[in-house]
Amino acid sequence: MMRKLSRAIAALGLAAALAVPAAAAPKAKYVFLFIGDGMALAQINSAAVYANAMSSKEIAIKPLGFSKLPVSGLTTTHDASSFITDSASAGTAMATGNKTLSGVINMDPGKTVKYRTIAEEAKALGMKVGIVSSVSIDHATPASFYAKVPSRSDYYAIGEQLAASGFDYFGGGGFLQPKGKKGDQAELTELAAKAGYKVVAGKERIMALRKGSGKVLAVESLLQDASALHYDMDRPAGAASLADFTRVGIELLGDAPKGFFMMVEGGKIDWACHANDAASSIKDTLAFDAAVSEALAFMAKHPKETLIVVTGDHETGGMSIGFAGTQYSTFFDKVAKQTMSFQRFNDEVVKPYKDKAKKDEADLADLLPAIKAAFGLELGDLTPLQQNELQFAFNRTMGNQVVRAAAEDAYLLYGGYEPLTVKLTQILNQAAGIGWTSYAHTGVPVATFAKGSGQELFGGLYDNTDIYRKLCSAMGIQKKN
Template sequence: METSGGNTISGKPAKYVFLFIGDGMAMPQISSAEIYAEALASKDIKIRKLGFSRFPVSGLTTTYDAGSFITDSASAGTALASGNKTLNGVVNMDPGKTEKFRTIAEYARDKGMKVGVVSSVSLDHATPAVFYAKVPSRGNYYDIGVQLSDSGFDYFGGGGFLQRTGKKGDQRDIFDIAKEKGYQIVDTREAFSALKPGAGKVIAVNETLQDSSAMPYDIDRAEGDLSLSDFTAKGIELLSDDPDGFFMMVEGGKIDWACHANDAAASIRDTIAFDRAIDKAVAFADKHPGETLIIVTGDHETGGMTIGFAGTQYATFFDKAGLQKMSFVAFDQKVLKPYKAETPAAKAKLADLLPAIQDAFGLSYDSLTAVQKEQLELAFQRSMGNKIERSVQEDQYLLYGGYEPLTVKITQIVNQTAGIGWTSYAHTGVPVATFARGAHQELFSGYYDNTDIFRKMAAAMALDVSSGSSVKVAAK
């Protein structure tokens, strides 16, 4: 019998442990994906459950941090990874930034287990960073990148790096540092596919990076491009040859990014892609029953997403979201940005873009209400930089959240037509759902704090964390 933080297990500890984090994913994101999946297949009023929402154990998890009921990914990730509360923006340090926290991944490594970290966003972003780095600000991307290779973890996969040569481009390349620490860097599909067990320590960066060194949204992923499930499967292949087992964290990071922009279709598609990655872990668990634990949770909710909009009242039409073919980012990059570059603002006309809008979002201008047409025209003028009323300029953030006004207004109309509402372009403070399957799954039932997930994982893995997980920062 092993204990950790009041959690008790009987029998052998979990040998293979997966922690899947849907960034920005709470019940609205999960429920929307389940309604969407069924809406594309039938007109029946029912849901098509995701694989992980069928797990035998589920719970609710609070997400507040040391300074706010609304957390960010750094403080929420720190809670999950180390069991400690901290402030927004801080990675594995206390609120006073005088102590550094030890993470579940580091405990697993020191026990002899292999460790993998996978993310659809950059590998130096907040959520992957909390498993290996300790910095006072999540924006210290270069320092985080250096600490990545210092971790000695066995496998990193997914996105790239935001500051490979530092903020000013005048520091040593992160890749060169990693190679010195024994890492093999692969950044093509061919090199990725060629990786086999025994390859040693690996950093696998997706060949196609879309925005902020992240993998493309799944809605934009080209046929043949690697997916989050591919990086998860490769991690399993490379890590599972160790007799001491492994710990792997996999983040669906762009669920959050899509919700920040209130792009429901992109968020839903990335949630479904996240579920497909979890399927890889389930297939592995089926071959290793009694030894594998899979945990799925979110770090916070993003966007205040809800199922229901005043304009559709008690009805939803999620099949309308299924007409969208690309994310807000892809539309900006492929349609709006080139148009703005080629067209003087004085000569720009919304009519020029209506065919592209209909093709990308399934939105027919003729079907819009007079109010929606007016809103779309206003957003178009704002995107083109034309002068508009001062009151609209002052309300820029409330209207468009800092994104391209035209694109956000298009997705807002699509969402409203489908019956999906939003309250924010930021995070919200509602609890998230946690699901578990496999060895010691019962630990994850109930209503508990995000810091307890660290202790529950430690108990399931028989890791001794009783001496505490922090060290004082040396005085300068």
């Protein structure tokens, strides 16, 4: 008995001795934080159901690469004023560990205290820092890692703070107010160049960047809407993808002696879901997954020192797999018939038609061939109710522009989007068995996945402010906020 006990004590002692080096295990030196904007479980699972439906009739899913990471958790996203956060307060939560008001970036709800971000902490430790986004680089999520402003729409101030950040790599879309609100201020790319950034535009030049380039601001020159990259399904061959920008970031930061922190945002998942366009959400989620694959390839070479965390900032659209009209069935192969995003359909079909057709001569029949090409929908396949809804939406599109505040019913029907186009994606999504409840964000939790050094911190149910604390722990940062 005694002998057993002493053996047990010795074993405990051994465990304690072993615990010392375990506690001093190398900190995460190469840290990736991937944020799918507007990406919660429905966005992830719809992409996985779609990916399977492309090659199989089986009821199965083809998991995304990031959803196979070994540790997963659920993350609550409410902010200081609402269960439904926006990207600014959600970004602030993840970047600084603080809840604030919607619309505020890295300041307290009183808009006087400024918070220090995890990216600034990383920089202070001598790490290199990269910020990548598929939307404009001054948008709320990327800005949450380098800027502090009372309003997320202070785009010029955000751009000035980007130039002054000293961070090593910015990649993705452009600026929303490159010369200020009135266009009378110094060009932001010039400010960045003065601050020592090499400003590089266009895929060819961006992909040619090599380590030792110094501080880089890389902007795709083929942009779509609001200075953002194209929806991935619309991306021209000559335009860099989110994965391309991630790979360039790894090339530029990958050999930093003290490591790096890189935030990569898939920003257009959110924009697609605001517009209730499932095909664009799915394709951008797959493009986001491809960007995570770049980090996984880097991790294969630095397995012990890399940490990859993938999360969302909130859900958008109230997306669901399941719709009243299809009950327990889904037909995701129908989503594949959509060949362009709602945005491209607006730009290339609706707008030219509106410009050309006189209101009293406009006829839905004129657009049917383009509708079939873009969404795979034929009038004869629609129910009488859907046909009526489509005609009604067409009339609204060809009539006066719907003003959100002025027409509550119009907002419920079309969310401030082009009525014809949003009705087309809704009809197609409903036929596939995908439902939507909102044109804004919702308050359901998001999923977080992790792999690598410190991965064990990311299991369970926790708040988005804890992402900051968990990253600090993994990176050996003394929490200051």
